[in-house]
Amino acid sequence: MHPMLHDIRLVAFDLDGTLIDSVPDLAAAVDAMLGDHGLAPVGEAKVRDWVGNGSRKLVERALAFALERVPDASALDAAHERFLAHYHAAPCERTRVFPGVREALEALHAQGLILTLITNKPKAFIDPILEALSLRTFFAMTLGGDSLPEKKPHPAPLLHLAAHFDVDPARCLMVGDSRHDVEAGKRAGFRTLAVPYGYNHGEPVSRSDPDALVESLRELV
Template sequence: MHPMLEDIQLVAFDLDGTLIDSVPDLAAAVDAMLSERGLPAAGEARVRDWVGNGSHKLVERALQWACLREPAEAETDAALARFMDFYGQDPCARTRVYPGVVKALERLHERGIIVTLITNKPAAFIDPLLRGLSLASFFQLALGGDSLPEKKPHPAPLLHMAEHFGVAPANALMVGDSRHDVEAGKRAGFRTLAVPYGYNHGEPVAESGPDGIVESLEELV
């Protein structure tokens, strides 16, 4: 067992960029939304740097890039609705689970550690993704970016999760790929672990100062 798991009773995982590479499907939905408006496609490389703050921010960044200006709120809301329509058609079409993830989840489950999910992705997409990728059975509770009034990097979702299971924050671990995950974990009093292969706006996640880094989640177990 990895030293980061010592005295840990609950592990909260981020989803996109930590457990799954969802950018291909997100980029396809973003580009479909932009194309419908007669705007240029953004492509996977750009979208990879835009994800992490929820769908509203992703769409806002895409419009700002394509229109070369700050979009109006109503414009973003309308584009977001279409993005959600496109993405919801098949969110698992190109999305893949990262190597080592299934083994890590299996071993944590075997050891009786509470395994949860805290993502900024809209909650409506969580179940279809987890079921489509055969991951649903591992998680005891999942929170989306719209499940509570606040989302990461705010600590509220993490504190809610710890309280729900009666676990002290000091005995909980936040695992993610971005500075938002690390900040949320630190503010909540969780231990923090980062993976370097995900989406962090082009910045090395080590710069956010997590308590630990693993190249693959398989190292956890």
């Protein structure tokens, strides 16, 4: 095993940008939402830099770009509702598992580690996506951005998992692709490990100073 896993009992994974490349489906839903409002599509490249803070923030960033101003609350509410409808209709048509992820999850699960998932994506989308990609059975618990009052980078979701499974945070590892994952892990007292291929608002995740960085999750086993 990777040295970062020494004495670790629980591993918390981020989803989008860490385990799966979901931007193609997210971008399709964003562009459809913009089309509903008579606005031009923004495409995958823009959306790739905007994800990571939950669906409402994604929609806010897309609207602000398209309108060239910050949308008011009522416009954002309406746009977010349309985005959720489009994404719910096709959450996993072009989403793919990153190379090395399945092998890592299989090996860690076989070794008896408690595998969990903490994403800022709405909870309702998690199981359908995991089921479609045959990943659901690996996780003992999953938390979405609306599962608790706080979401990453707040440490509350991580501490919730540690407490639920009665594991000291010092024996937990947060694995993610963004500064929000690293910050949440550090604030919760978890070890932090990052991957560089995901979504981090256009900046290298190494700048967030994770405890370790791997090019592929395959390196964990």
